[in-house]
Structures are given as structure tokens and as C-alpha cells.
Amino acid sequence: MATPEFDITIGKDGKVHITVHGSSGKECVALTDMVRDIVGKEESRTMTSEYYGSPGAVRIDAHVQATNQRSA
């Protein structure tokens, strides 16, 4: 999995929007909590599909073996 990155936007009204990339599950929660503790009060939090993915690399290979069926 890629190294986690944050995209941070600080609006001219001071509101801070943070998007975390490349992290999922508990690691993602820990990263967002860290940034929240630096900045202040959490207004909202949205988990995306990547959040529910595995924190490690997972590869699933499906092999389909073709068999020659000879007609009797």
C-alpha cells in the first residue's frame, strides 16, 4: 500500500479540510485523529471505500484451468 498522504485545505474563514490518502482502517483513524488534535474541533468525518480496505497488500489470484474435454 502507498505511503499515507494528506491533502490539507485551509479556507480563508479558517476552516480546515483534510483528505487522507493511502491508508485504511485503524491507521487512517489514527492519522485523522492526530491532525484533529493539532487543529481543534471536528465538524465532520466521512469514510470512503478505501477506509474499509486492508492495511496490507492483498492479492487474490484466480486461476481458471481449462481442460480439454474430449468428446468421447
Place this chain on the structure above:
Amino acid sequence: MSSVIVLTPIIIASWPAVASAVLGAAGSMGFTIAAAERGKELPAGDARVETEVPNSEVLAETLSRGEKIRIAKDGVIIEIGVDDRGRCTVCASGRGKSKPELKRLGEECSGRIVQQFAYHKLVTELKTRGYQIAEESVQKDQSIQMRVRLGR
């Protein structure tokens, strides 16, 4: 992406840290520092509107009584100080300016102070945790955008 959060900054800081954010805000709005004369009142007769910086608390022991920063541009003077409860206040005044106009300028200044404070705090704290700023830019809408990643 994996999560998106929206945060409202809380400013609990020493006066020097707030003053640094005020100077950054002044620069980004095109204001310049006016004469910092302690105890001198704003010109009498000018319209004035006072607002406060939300979620702010200036640590009392770091503040001298009556300490304020005054910034000015095009006949508008904005004075940033601290009230009796320790909250950061923004007072906008200007001869010939309407109260809604001064209110808008005061609120914009207040927002920019929060923006500058949040920016400096995030950059400082993330760097101490080993993160580095990979990209940074100021957008047309005056928002600050950064991409941050763990440094090597």
C-alpha cells in the same frame, strides 16, 4: 482516498503566536501595520464594528495590559486585541464606511487570523512528527492548499 474530515481550529495560544498570525493575515489582505501606540484610542466619530475571533483564548500571562495591533488600508483601521475574558477581538473602523462594510472586513480579518494560525500550527506540528510539505499553494479564493507526506 480513505477519509475526509472538516475541522474548526481552536486558538489557545500566547500573544506572540497570535500576533504572528495577525501579521500574516494583514499581509494576505494587503493591510500594513499602523503605528502601534499603546493606549491610543481609535479616531473619534468614525464608524466602528467589533467582532471576536471564534474559539480563541490568549494566555493571560503572555499579554501586557492594553496590548494591541493596529493595521490599516484605504482609510480602514482594524485593531486586534484581547478582551477581559482573554478572547481575541477585532475592531474595524473607518470614516465614511458603512457598518455592514466594516463588519465584513472585521469578519474577513478574523477568518484570516484563524487561517494563518492553523497554517503555522499544522506546519510546525507535522514537521516535528516527521512529515514534510510536498506541495503548497494559495488558491484564487485565498485558501491555502498543502500536500503532506511522511518524510524519509
